[in-house]
Amino acid sequence: MRASRQGVAADLRPGPQGRERGADLNAIDWFFRDRKTGAIxxxxxxxxxxxxxxxxxxxxxxxxxxxxxxxxxxxxxAAALAWWAVDEVARGVNPWRRCLGAGVLAFLAWKLARAAL
Known part of the structure; x- marks a missing residue:
């Protein structure tokens, strides 16, 4: 694996079990990579x-x-946090940000349901 200005380049040579070493890095890269700028x-x-x-x-x-x-x-x-979470789910720059927004929405829904009981 080598670092460059564009990010981390994965080593795609087969690993000890015959699996590509970069497969895990590619999934992490996909999860955190900004779709517009290419930055993590x-x-x-x-x-x-x-x-x-x-x-x-x-x-x-x-x-x-x-x-x-x-x-x-x-x-x-809570309303501002819900606004932020909905915005992240709808327009998050990568799957991590969308999952973060969904997690905050789930937490707010749980808090609301608990307060209603």
Whole structure:
């Protein structure tokens, strides 16, 4: 395997079991590779919905557990996080980002179902 500016080039020579060494790397590469730029993308700078969620979490933390605006911040923060997750599922740059969005949506649905009980 060698590194270059374009990323990691896999060694495709047969391995000890006759399997290509690069098969696992190709799957990882496919999972994390940005489809537009070709770069490996695991995380990105926060976009607007994620910044709203982070802001709500920070203000809620500063407000304290008995604060008056806490419930409103939790609702706004959850809505912003759901907005971010739906956007990642719909327009994520690679399968990793889409799975991350789906996982966050599943977590939010679980939290909502648990709160309803």
């Amino acid at each position: 993308t695991i995380g990105q700078w926060p976009n607007a919905p994620l910044l709203i969620f982070i802001g709500c979490a920070l203000v809620g933390w500063l407000d304290g557990p008995g604060g008056r605006i806490g419930p409103y911040l939790r609702i706004l923060g």
